[in-house]
Amino acid sequence: MRRILLCEDDDLIATMVALVLEQEGYAVDVVGSGEAALASAGPYALYLLDINLPGQTGIETARALRARGTLAPILMLTSQSDVGHKVSALDAGADDYLAKPFELPELLARCRALLRRDERSAP
Amino acid sequence: MPMGRGALPGAGGSTTSRLGRGLFVAAVVLLIALGVWWIVLLDRALNTEHQLLRQSLVDAAAVHAARLRASRTLPPPGPFADDARFVVHHGAPAPDDVGAPIEPPLRLLATRATTADLEAHYARKRLMLAGEGVLLCSLLLAVVAMLYRLFRAERRFHEEMEGFLSRVTHEMKTPLAGIKAVLQTIESGRMPPERLVELAGRALRSVEREEALVQNLLLAQRLRSGAALAAEAVDLAGLLRAQVETRADIPAAPVRFELTIAQGCRSACGDLAAIRSILDNLLDNATKYGGGTVTIAARCEGDRVVVEIADDGIGFAPGRAESLFLPFVREAGGAGTRRGTGLGLWIARGLARGMGGDLHAESAGEGQGATFRLALPLAPEGAIA
Numbered sequence: 001m002r003r004i005l006l007c008e009d010d011d012l013i014a015t016m017v018a019l020v021l022e023q024e025g026y027a028v029d030v031v032g033s034g035e036a037a038l039a040s041a042g043p044y045a046l047y048l049l050d051i052n053l054p055g056q057t058g059i060e061t062a063r064a065l066r067a068r069g070t071l072a073p074i075l076m077l078t079s080q081s082d083v084g085h086k087v088s089a090l091d092a093g094a095d096d097y098l099a100k101p102f103e104l105p106e107l108l109a110r111c112r113a114l115l116r117r118d119e120r121s122a123p
Numbered sequence: 124m125p126m127g128r129g130a131l132p133g134a135g136g137s138t139t140s141r142l143g144r145g146l147f148v149a150a151v152v153l154l155i156a157l158g159v160w161w162i163v164l165l166d167r168a169l170n171t172e173h174q175l176l177r178q179s180l181v182d183a184a185a186v187h188a189a190r191l192r193a194s195r196t197l198p199p200p201g202p203f204a205d206d207a208r209f210v211v212h213h214g215a216p217a218p219d220d221v222g223a224p225i226e227p228p229l230r231l232l233a234t235r236a237t238t239a240d241l242e243a244h245y246a247r248k249r250l251m252l253a254g255e256g257v258l259l260c261s262l263l264l265a266v267v268a269m270l271y272r273l274f275r276a277e278r279r280f281h282e283e284m285e286g287f288l289s290r291v292t293h294e295m296k297t298p299l300a301g302i303k304a305v306l307q308t309i310e311s312g313r314m315p316p317e318r319l320v321e322l323a324g325r326a327l328r329s330v331e332r333e334e335a336l337v338q339n340l341l342l343a344q345r346l347r348s349g350a351a352l353a354a355e356a357v358d359l360a361g362l363l364r365a366q367v368e369t370r371a372d373i374p375a376a377p378v379r380f381e382l383t384i385a386q387g388c389r390s391a392c393g394d395l396a397a398i399r400s401i402l403d404n405l406l407d408n409a410t411k412y413g414g415g416t417v418t419i420a421a422r423c424e425g426d427r428v429v430v431e432i433a434d435d436g437i438g439f440a441p442g443r444a445e446s447l448f449l450p451f452v453r454e455a456g457g458a459g460t461r462r463g464t465g466l467g468l469w470i471a472r473g474l475a476r477g478m479g480g481d482l483h484a485e486s487a488g489e490g491q492g493a494t495f496r497l498a499l500p501l502a503p504e505g506a507i508a
Contacts, residue, residue: 012301079296
């Protein structure tokens with residue numbers, strides 16, 4: 001079973017995203033801060049990071065994950081949909097970006113696409 | 124936010140900002156050029172006037188000299204009887220003498236007193252011009268300073284509004300995302316029946332969060348328009364208990380509230396919706412920035428009821444207390460980000476003052492907790508049924 005780390009400080013969003021991902025057959029670990037995400041024991045097949053987090057932001061967390069050699073795809077979730085935020089997130093190492101409020105089927109499709117891409121690029 | 128506005132070249136209001144800066148610089152350059160041009164023009168006019176006055180003396184001397192030559196009556200050296208401004212001089216004139224030759228070696232020259240009057244007049248005019256120049260420069264400087272302040276205030280307001288709109292949008296989108304996810308899951312038939320009630324309840328709390336945000340925005344609008352607030356007896360104790368109980372119901376609530384209400388200090392005089400909003404904002408604030416425990420104490424002070432909300436959270440530098448009540452200001456909470464529109468405390472103080480009360484904050488320093496003190500007019504005991 002593939003493991004996904006969901007880093008989201010809004011309890012309801014975290015619960016619902018985890019619920020649908022688990023229904024899709026993934027194992028989901030949920031944390032509420034960037035620090036907790038970095039402290040989580042991996043490896044994970046996919047990281048879902050909210051940008052606006054208490055303490056370390058999602059972008060800083062993505063940058064830290066890449067800096068320590070994490071190759072798994074990162075999908076950013078945020079309500080900030082302006083180009084500046086998207087560019088910063090992608091530059092920090094994110095592979096994709098989904099603006100809130102999102103459609104759950106779209107979130108699932110993006111997760112599947114990122115995992116497929118990751119499989120194809122694996123040696 | 125780690126990525127500030129303007130991180131992306133050409134994004135946001137940078138074009139407007141550049142245009143505004145360009146207009147400001149152009150206005151300053153134009154004002155300075157106008158000032159310099161005005162001073163140079165006046166100086167030239169003054170010099171011309173000075174030359175004309177000297178020339179009028181020369182002309183007057185030449186007319187007298189011509190008349191004397193024509194009458195063939197040469198006056199003796201000394202004061203010129205026909206015109207007190209002149210003297211009949213025998214010999215070569217000094218370089219700065221003003222006059223005209225009668226017949227060598229006799230010359231008709233302006234007296235020292237006449238030239239001294241002329242120079243004194245010129246000196247007075249120059250002094251006046253210098254004074255006007257200084258005044259003009261001061262006025263120009265004042266105008267430039269005022270323009271700069273207006274320009275800076277406009278730019279700051281623009282940036283604050285950008286940040287505020289971004290935060291409001293974020294604040295509205297986040298609960299919406301949760302509500303939408305719950306409804307989509309129900310609609311798609313994927314909601315586990317055993318979790319339906321729990322998740323519907325949490326979605327409902329998100330709706331209430333949206334309501335509170337909209338209420339805050341409406342109150343901000345009411346404050347700006349100066350609308351009057353009601354002055355009726357409000358059950359403050361009941362409101363405080365309800366606020367604390369609502370927060371205690373939230374699963375995994377990060378903060379524990381301890382409430383004490385002194386005897387006889389149960390009701391305040393004011394607007395029910397406004398007092399509810401103030402308490403909501405203060406307790407939300409304590410939840411966001413407070414530590415583990417928040418103590419709420421209501422007591423009477425003269426004709427006022429004072430509610431102290433003290434937390435053991437991140438606190439703030441004592442000098443920053445007043446800035447917390449400025450619109451659009453939020454505590455950064457260290458390196459991280461916090462939710463909120465930055466209007467809560469500004470609204471809370473505005474409402475408190477609108478009801479004849481006040482709201483202050485104090486902290487011993489960062490990391491040492493904060494105390495918010497809300498004072499409201501005390502309603503007579505027994506005013507609440």
